[in-house]
Amino acid sequence: MLSVDDFSTNRFSQSGANELTKAQLDLLSPSRHPDLCFNDGNLAVLTGGNYFLVHQGLLCRHSAPLECVIESLEGKQVRFLEGRLVLELTETSNDVYYFLLSIYDGISALKYDINDFGVVSAILRLATTYEVKHLRADILRGLSYAWPRNLAHWELREARLLSTTGVYEPHDDLLNLLRGKEHGSRFLSTFIVNELEGREPSTSCIYRMEPDGARRRICQAAFEAITFEILRDINGTVCQHNSDPLFAIMDSELMQTREDLLGRAHPSLRACEYCRSEFGAAVDHAREDFWQRLPLWFGVDGAA
Ligand SMILES: [Zn+2]
Numbered sequence: 001m002l003s004v005d006d007f008s009t010n011r012f013s014q015s016g017a018n019e020l021t022k023a024q025l026d027l028l029s030p031s032r033h034p035d036l037c038f039n040d041g042n043l044a045v046l047t048g049g050n051y052f053l054v055h056q057g058l059l060c061r062h063s064a065p066l067e068c069v070i071e072s073l074e075g076k077q078v079r080f081l082e083g084r085l086v087l088e089l090t091e092t093s094n095d096v097y098y099f100l101l102s103i104y105d106g107i108s109a110l111k112y113d114i115n116d117f118g119v120v121s122a123i124l125r126l127a128t129t130y131e132v133k134h135l136r137a138d139i140l141r142g143l144s145y146a147w148p149r150n151l152a153h154w155e156l157r158e159a160r161l162l163s164t165t166g167v168y169e170p171h172d173d174l175l176n177l178l179r180g181k182e183h184g185s186r187f188l189s190t191f192i193v194n195e196l197e198g199r200e201p202s203t204s205c206i207y208r209m210e211p212d213g214a215r216r217r218i219c220q221a222a223f224e225a226i227t228f229e230i231l232r233d234i235n236g237t238v239c240q241h242n243s244d245p246l247f248a249i250m251d252s253e254l255m256q257t258r259e260d261l262l263g264r265a266h267p268s269l270r271a272c273e274y275c276r277s278e279f280g281a282a283v284d285h286a287r288e289d290f291w292q293r294l295p296l297w298f299g300v301d302g303a304a
Contacts, residue, residue, distance in 0.1 A: 030081065033093070036100055043070065044081035045100065050093040051081050052100055062103055063130040091126060099126035107138055112146035151291040154246070183297040187290055188234070188245035192227060195282045196252060199223040204274040219271035223279070226252050226269055246287055253283045 033050045041053030060067035070087055079086035089096055102123045110116050110123075120139060127135040148154045201208060201219040210216045230252055255269050256276055271279065 032082075033097065036097060036104070042084055044084040044086045045096060046079075046081065046086050046088045047091055047096045048093040050097075051086070052096065053082065053084060054100055054104075056085075058103065062132045062135070065130050091129075095122035095126060098122045099130075102127075102135055103132065107135065107142070110139075110142060112142050151246075151288055154291070183293070184245045184290075187286075187293070188248055191245075191249055191286050192230060195279070195286065196223050196227045196230070199275075199279065202272075202274040202278045206272040206274065219275040222256065222269055222271040222275070226255055229255055229269070246290060249283055249286050249290070253280055 030046055030049050030051045033052045037051075037053040038055065039053070041055055043054050043056040043059065045052045045054055045059075056070055060070060066087070070085070073085055073087060079088070091099075098119045099122065107123065110120060112120055120143065124136065124139045124143075126132075127139060144153075148156070199220065205219050207216050207218045210218075230248055233248060233251070253276075256271060256279075258269075270276075
């Protein structure tokens with residue numbers, strides 16, 4: 001009689017595969033997953049070329065759909081591996097591995113960064129398919145913390161990345177991560193051209209009535225200086241966050257009130273309060289606009 005280890009043999013016997021050598025059979029037979037196999041496991045979860053020996057009760061406790069399938073298999077006893085009932089899943093071995101691991105070990109070690117993205121998305125997909133609700137809720141909570149859905153939450157996240165010296169230390173550059181990098185760069189260039197280069201002073205500008213032409217241009221000169229600073233930053237000579245337009249746009253406003261390392265204000269960057277306030281509104285508008293466009297640029301449905 002065929003043991004379950006031999007069911008692959010059975011599958012191929014029709015085409016003369018009963019002549020296969022043991023080495024060839026080993027290649028065709030599913031192999032024990034090197035990590036997730038418990039000797040006291042009572043269920044073989046088979047996927048691709050691997051199987052996992054796990055505990056039925058645990059899976060059934062967390063997933064009603066899996067419980068249903070396992071119960072339906074029990075009467076039939078169609079396949080066995082190492083004497084255990086086989087539950088065959090269509091997902092890849094890797095995805096199933098991370099899913100099962102998350103059920104056994106939890107997900108507190110997940111980081112939700114670029115490196116963990118494949119693992120996080122696999123667990124989320126399977127937790128959704130097999131209705132492991134607490135796992136799905138925990139993953140979504142972790143994702144929304146790391147990748148907020150709105151600008152205000154994104155800023156809280158960015159603020160957490162500011163070191164005690166106020167230096168920006170991003171661990172995931174927004175635009176290096178995603179596909180819409182060119183859109184982001186173009187948006188920033190447009191912002192510089194429309195809102196900074198040759199910016200007209202406010203109608204309430206305190207220097208507006210100055211008889212001295214140079215003094216009348218103080219605010220315009222301040223915006224020109226900011227343009228220069230931003231372009232220098234984009235060219236990568238100053239800061240490390242130059243490829244994040246959200247940061248660069250905000251920085252164009254912050255520059256006007258920032259002091260240098262010796263605590264001195266930059267007079268050349270300082271427009272009057274009225275001009276700064278109008279520019280601040282333009283900055284807020286541009287950043288919100290940028291945020292709203294992100295899903296489109298990166299091919300993500302914003303409503304999802
Ligand atoms: Zn002004």
